[in-house]
Amino acid sequence: MVATEVLRLKDPTWSRIIFKLLSLIMFSVFTSFLILPLWETSYVVIHTVLEIFCILIALSSFLVVWFVSKIQKINLILGFGFLGVGIFDILHIFFWQGLGLYPHGHYDLSAKYWLAGRFFEALFLLLSTTLISRFINRYKGLAITVFLSYAVGAAFLYTPHLFPVLLTPEGVTPIKIVIEYVIIAMFILFLYRLLKGYLQEDIVTKEYLILAILVAIPAELCFTVFTTITNFYNVLGHVLKIVYYYFLLRAVFASYVMFPYEKLQRSEQRFHKTFQYSPVSKSILSIKESRFIDVNDMWLQTTGYIREEVLGKTTHDLNFYPIDVIEQCQIEIVSEHKTLKNQRYFFQTKDGIVREGLFSTQKIWLQGESCILMVILDITDQIRNETELLRLDRLNLIGQMAAGIGHEVRNPMTTVRGFLQILGEKKECVKYQDYFSIMIEELDRANSIITDFLSLSSNKPSNVQLQNLNKIIDDLYPLLQADALNSDNSVQLEKLPVSDLKINKNEIHQLILNLVRNGIEAMKKGGQVTIKTFMDGDETVLSIIDQGTGIEPEVLEKIGTPFLTTKEKGTGLGLATCYSIAERNNARIDVDTGSQGTTFFVRFRTAS
Structure with missing residues (x-):
């Protein structure tokens, strides 16, 4: 049955185990033959030395499990x-008569401690595959282990007549052989339960445990x-x-140190990539301190910073996040253990x-420090697109209205x-x-309003020709200046050479x-509207600057939307x-406004 379960492992794994097992046995036999002449003397x-080495391995395994837990x-x-x-092996060495540390020690007492260690080993291996392993407490388990070891050790030492003899000068007794076979049976049972999956370990740990058993x-x-103590089989057994x-x-190191470390590394790599x-x-x-520990590539792309300019700086140094965001984070995360979720804030590039x-x-721990993982979904373009869609919807409605108004109303x-x-x-x-x-x-x-309707409803410019913006402004200047003078204002021209459009x-x-x-109407008497033309890269720019009081933010957000007016x-x-x-004329309009006035930039893409 065990063989059947073993064969459930992947073939390459099983072949590797068999190969390693045969190699280890051959190595142990060869080593025992080398040691045998020295062993006899x-x-x-x-x-x-061999027992101390085993004790160090056992106690090291315990310490690994203890500290990882x-x-x-x-x-x-x-x-x-x-x-x-480890405790029983220490007692085995201490009471071993050949070492002479304990005057009343003898081979049988030492053999009892040695066999108790093997039994303990097989028993706890079996228990590790049961439900008990889920409920054991660190300190209670430690106390029970130390107590059992002490109690068994004391019973062997002070009441030897209660236990059968295991070792005589002539060799091992039948009862010792029976106990050894019981231990072997326990090892086989553990191997079976291991292969059945009762011990949830990774494949590398299972391979080590299978080889060990x-x-x-x-x-x-x-x-x-x-x-006899100098017999070859005794030497081979110790090797x-x-x-x-x-x-x-x-197996312990792989399961509790190496495998978790690799898992942590993979987790860190996934987090890093994410x-x-x-x-x-x-x-x-x-x-x-609200200090930047790390930022991702999209953050740098959105803000225009480079990584060296950000790391180690505080939010106040960069003036990036509004103060209320940081304070809100600190209040909700530190005090109330809550998080922000999709809260709308402005930030500055x-x-x-x-x-x-x-x-x-989200609150996270990084290298023992409490930190904030802050995620920003930039919705600036989305809001701009939604505003543009709203404007286009209204233009579509106006176009439908204009089609009827232009023909049915204008003629009457x-x-x-x-x-x-x-x-x-x-005369009358x-x-x-x-x-x-x-x-x-x-x-x-009313006819002017209809003209505006028809202009809005048009999709393509008619009669598109190469024109010079400065020439158009010169033609309009007398009319513009007359409009300005009617309200005691003036118009100033600042033209630079520009490309034809x-x-x-x-x-x-x-x-x-x-x-x-619009600029004239936004100003008080004595104001000036300045019209500028200039080149900005491959764009021809027309800017119209007034000296009014600026546009309110709530109006600025919706500017260009039909039927939006403050007049x-x-x-x-x-x-x-x-x-x-x-x-329609391959241009876009940008607005810069403040308390000292407003500037409208009309940016034309220069014709090839």
Whole structure:
């Protein structure tokens, strides 16, 4: 049955075990033949050295299990078994008559301690495959192991008549042989339970344990057949004992030190890859000082910093996170043991650009220090896209409205306007001239609104030709200056040479008129609107600067959206028309505003 279970291992593993087992036995036999001449003359020294070596291995195995159990939950039974084996092997050496440390010692008492160690070893190996191993307490287990070792040791020493004789000058007794076979049977039972999976260890640990048990079995058989202390089988048994103790230590070390260390390394590698190559910005900060410990590549890409500029600096040094984010993290993580999750905050890049993100935090421990893992999902572009989609939806609605209004309303309005002009020229209607003028102005205003509608609804610019922006501004300047003078303001031109552009002249006329008139209306008397043109890389830039009071943040977020207006009689279509014209003429509009005024940048991509 054991053979069947062994064969369940992968063939390469099983073949490797068989090969190692045969090699170890051959090595042990060869070594025993080399040691045998020295053993016959100096067996006291060699026996003592071999036993001390076994004791050191047993106690080392116990210490490994003991200290590892302080930081993780592991199977303590094996460790206590090694402690008991170490104690009994110490007693075996101390009371061994050949060493002469204890005057009343004799071979049989020493043999009892030696056999008790083997029995302890086999028993605890078996117990490690049972449910007891899950509930054993560190200190209770230690106390029970020491007590049992002391009690058995004292019973052998002070009541020897209660126990059968195991070793005589003529050799081993039948009862010792029976006990050795019982121990061998316990080893085989442990091997069976190990292969059945009752001891949850990795494949490397199982290989070491299997080798240890397969070497321990012939070692125990050797101790059933030797006749004298200088017999070859006694030497071979001690050599095999060292070999299987060594593999037991390897199994313990692999299971409780090497394997967890490799697992920790793999975990750290996974965390490193997850952290560094995440598509969202991540940073690790110390809670105590808000100092950057590490940041990932996406964080650097988003903020524009390089790693050397960040690591070791505090959030206040970089002025990156708003103070309330850090304080909120510290309050919720340290005091209430909570975390932030998808909280919207603004953050500032290296270039001073303010962006918006969803902040999430988690408390972690890094090298014994309490830290914050902060994740930022940059939603600046998403919000901008949502705003643009909203604007486009409204433009689509306006386009549908304009298709009907342009054809069904404009023609009757033109007829009404014409008759009002005719009536205004009749003598009998002169007294109503003021009313006629008001009605004509309102009709013209309504017609202007319809024109804006139609402009918004257009998808492509018509009559696109190479035009020079400076020439268009020169043509418009008298009209712009007249508009400004009507409100006691002025218009200043600052033109630099610019490239020709493929644009619709009439639409750019309308764009400039709308932006300049908005600037004039935003200022008090005595203000100045400055129109600049210049090149910025491969872009031709038109900037219109006013000296007004700036645009409120809540309005700035939605600027360019149809029907958004702050004017008492505004329609909210002027800037929306400008954005639509800019888009059709291969340009974009940027806004820079403050308490000293507002600048609209219209950036045209220069035609090839």
